[in-house]
Amino acid sequence: MDRFIWANGLLEINETLVIQQRGVRLYDGDEKAKFDMGTLLLSTHRLLWRDAKNHEYCIAIPLSQIVFFEEQAAGIGKSAKIVVHLHPASANKEPGPYQSSPNNYIKLSFREHGQIEFYRRLTETMTQRRWERVPASQLIQPTNTSQAGRTRAVGIVGIERKLEEKRKETDKNISEAFEDLSKLMEKAKEMVELSKSIANKIKDKQGDITEDETIRFKSYLLSMGIANPVTRETHGSGTHYHLQLAKQLAQILQTPLEERGGMMALTEVYCLVNRARGMELLSPEDLVNACKLFENLKLPLRLRIFDSGVMVVQLQSHNEQEMITSAVDNVSDKGSLTAEELAKLLGISVLLSKERLLLAEKMGNLCRDDSVEGLRFYPNLF
Amino acid sequence: MHRRGVGAGAIAKKKLAETKYKERGNVLAEDQIAQMSKQLETFKTHLEEFASKHKQEIRKSAQFRVQFQDMCATIGVDPLASGKGFWSEMLGVGDFYYELGVQIIEVCLALKHRNGGLITLEELHQRVLKGRGKFAQDVSQDDLTRAIKKLKSLGNGFSMIPVGGTYLVQSVPAELNMDHTVVLQLAEKKGFVTVSEIRSSLTWETERAKHVLEHLLKEGLAWLDTQAAGEPQYWLPALFSELYSRDVSPEEASQLMP
Numbered sequence: 062m063d064r065f066i067w068a069n070g071l072l073e074i075n076e077t078l079v080i081q082q083r084g085v086r087l088y089d090g091d092e093k094a095k096f097d098m099g100t101l102l103l104s105t106h107r108l109l110w111r112d113a114k115n116h117e118y119c120i121a122i123p124l125s126q127i128v129f130f131e132e133q134a135a136g137i138g139k140s141a142k143i144v145v146h147l148h149p150a151s152a153n154k155e156p157g158p159y160q161s162s163p164n165n166y167i168k169l170s171f172r173e174h175g176q177i178e179f180y181r182r183l184t185e186t187m188t189q190r191r192w193e194r195v196p197a198s199q200l201i202q203p204t205n206t207s208q209a210g211r212t213r214a215v216g217i218v219g220i221e222r223k224l225e226e227k228r229k230e231t232d233k234n235i236s237e238a239f240e241d242l243s244k245l246m247e248k249a250k251e252m253v254e255l256s257k258s259i260a261n262k263i264k265d266k267q268g269d270i271t272e273d274e275t276i277r278f279k280s281y282l283l284s285m286g287i288a289n290p291v292t293r294e295t296h297g298s299g300t301h302y303h304l305q306l307a308k309q310l311a312q313i314l315q316t317p318l319e320e321r322g323g324m325m326a327l328t329e330v331y332c333l334v335n336r337a338r339g340m341e342l343l344s345p346e347d348l349v350n351a352c353k354l355f356e357n358l359k360l361p362l363r364l365r366i367f368d369s370g371v372m373v374v375q376l377q378s379h380n381e382q383e384m385i386t387s388a389v390d391n392v393s394d395k396g397s398l399t400a401e402e403l404a405k406l407l408g409i410s411v412l413l414s415k416e417r418l419l420l421a422e423k424m425g426n427l428c429r430d431d432s433v434e435g436l437r438f439y440p441n442l443f
Numbered sequence: 444m445h446r447r448g449v450g451a452g453a454i455a456k457k458k459l460a461e462t463k464y465k466e467r468g469n470v471l472a473e474d475q476i477a478q479m480s481k482q483l484e485t486f487k488t489h490l491e492e493f494a495s496k497h498k499q500e501i502r503k504s505a506q507f508r509v510q511f512q513d514m515c516a517t518i519g520v521d522p523l524a525s526g527k528g529f530w531s532e533m534l535g536v537g538d539f540y541y542e543l544g545v546q547i548i549e550v551c552l553a554l555k556h557r558n559g560g561l562i563t564l565e566e567l568h569q570r571v572l573k574g575r576g577k578f579a580q581d582v583s584q585d586d587l588t589r590a591i592k593k594l595k596s597l598g599n600g601f602s603m604i605p606v607g608g609t610y611l612v613q614s615v616p617a618e619l620n621m622d623h624t625v626v627l628q629l630a631e632k633k634g635f636v637t638v639s640e641i642r643s644s645l646t647w648e649t650e651r652a653k654h655v656l657e658h659l660l661k662e663g664l665a666w667l668d669t670q671a672a673g674e675p676q677y678w679l680p681a682l683f684s685e686l687y688s689r690d691v692s693p694e695e696a697s698q699l700m701p
Binding site for chain 1: 518663
């Protein structure tokens with residue numbers, strides 16, 4: 062009962078009334094308190110009790126004080142009750158009707174019924190926890206003043222408060238850091254770490270931060286960032302720029318190309334490179350121009366343009382002589398092959414495998430049998 | 444503060460308290476996840492806002508740019524958020540359409556494993572919109588079309604195929620398309636396939652199946668039997684000899700000879 066404080070019966074700015082019930086008596090623990098006939102009010106933030114006759118006589122308790130509550134059925138000559146268990150009072154609590162109390166719980170006795178509905182609304186209100194949503198302007202002062210009381214808390218209550226404090230601090234940090242750009246730049250390192258720790262914690266518990274595979278893919282591409290992208294600002298606008306760009310491309314594309322079997326469509330390259338560059342966007346024209354320089358620079362990559370007009374970037378190890386040799390080897394192994402069979406063997410597309418076979422034929426290593434069953438290649442024994 | 448609880452009542456009360464504490468613990472854990480998701484959301488909103496408002500400033504500092512990108516990667520925010528602006532609108536120049544191009548290719552690549560590089564313009568539009576942040580400028584299907592046309596200088600690999608009033612966007616060129624191989628494998632058992640067979644066994648969209656079969660027809664790898672019962676069958680002559688000639692043993696063959 063010592064958790065109650067005097068109130069004026071008015072609601073605060075963000076507070077709204079949820080439900081009220083006449084004819085409620087309060088118990089301190091199991092004993093009747095001196096509040097025997099009044100109206101019990103539930104707001105989004107507090108539980109209030111107002112005397113039936115003297116409306117000035119009003120006491121309140123914040124909902125955050127409540128640990129849990131339970132119903133107690135009515136008996137013969139006994140009204141139905143709700144037992145409310147409370148956290149210990151904080152040291153610097155405002156004055157109330159009781160200075161101290163041996164009990165950690167109070168009872169609300171519903172002499173004119175209404176306890177079922179009240180209990181339901183109380184449950185709802187407690188799960189919504191609206192009182193936690195304090196507008197930012199009001200946040201700073203009350204937390205400072207109640208600091209002394211907070212540090213003393215132990216047990217579950219203490220843990221809860223600590224978590225709550227930590228959350229509030231994180232929230233504050235985020236909103237402060239993003240106030241303007243200079244602040245964010247100052248705190249960038251901290252924010253990078255914070256974002257990672259939040260994302261990791263969520264990943265631990267839920268598997269991934271998002272279900273959306275496009276966003277996951279975006280994250281993956283972005284994470285392969287280039288620290289110093291070659292830009293027109295840093296390397297001029299002429300050939301020099303394209304030369305440097307080609308060198309950088311060769312560096313970042315090596316691994317992805319190996320992962321993809323040595324060949325990538327230029328559109329895929331464009332997306333990959335630009336995501337790695339972040340905000341330093343590269344135009345399609347610049348990309349093509351840089352890729353054209355691979356050969357001059359003796360880089361291990363080549364831009365290749367198919368007869369169909371499709372452009373790809375491929376590893377140099379994908380060169381003609383090797384392709385022909387492997388095609389011939391495969392044909393000799395099997396006796397004869399069609400383009401489809403070779404495609405299946407090598408795990409490449411039908412068009413590419415056909416191209417390889419035709420190339421080998423042109424070089425005189427294979428010969429064809431063109432029938433209704435399709436084009437079949439044999440080792441050239443002639 | 445202590446109540447001197449004794450007897451069965453006290454034990455029951457203690458047990459009750461314990462279960463309540465446990466419940467409270469679970470609630471706390473759930474709360475924490477909810478709160479962190481909220482913080483993540485705040486982060487996302489802020490990053491999106493900064494990406495669209497402070498692009499030039501962010502680009503200026505090399506160190507900060509890396510950090511910003513790092514955050515975007517962690518949270519999954521798109522750092523590209525240029526507005527269309529007057530010049531983009533009128534002449535199609537500027538970063539807007541290039542950025543859109545990157546986003547379009549990204550969506551196509553992310554879904555390639557499911558749709559084989561074929562996507563309707565509507566779905567593409569939806570996905571691109573979702574990927575762009577709250578603060579990025581809205582894009583229309585017309586913008587998408589323009590952005591795709593800008594990708595032409597990257598070769599013919601990325602194209603729009605008109606289909607009944609709308610478009611399919613194809614992101615995988617035939618040179619890199621493994622679909623044909625898969626369909627050929629499917630046909631191996633019987634020597635032919637139909638559109639509905641492909642749909643049911645590979646769970647492809649009709650458009651994707653048709654696209655592959657038409658390509659096979661064009662390349663002369665498949666023959667079409669439109670008189671087959673039910674639906675057209677695509678026969679693969681390359682498989683004929685393997686499937687239908689081995690059933691005849693030398694003895695049978697000599698019997699068949701006159």
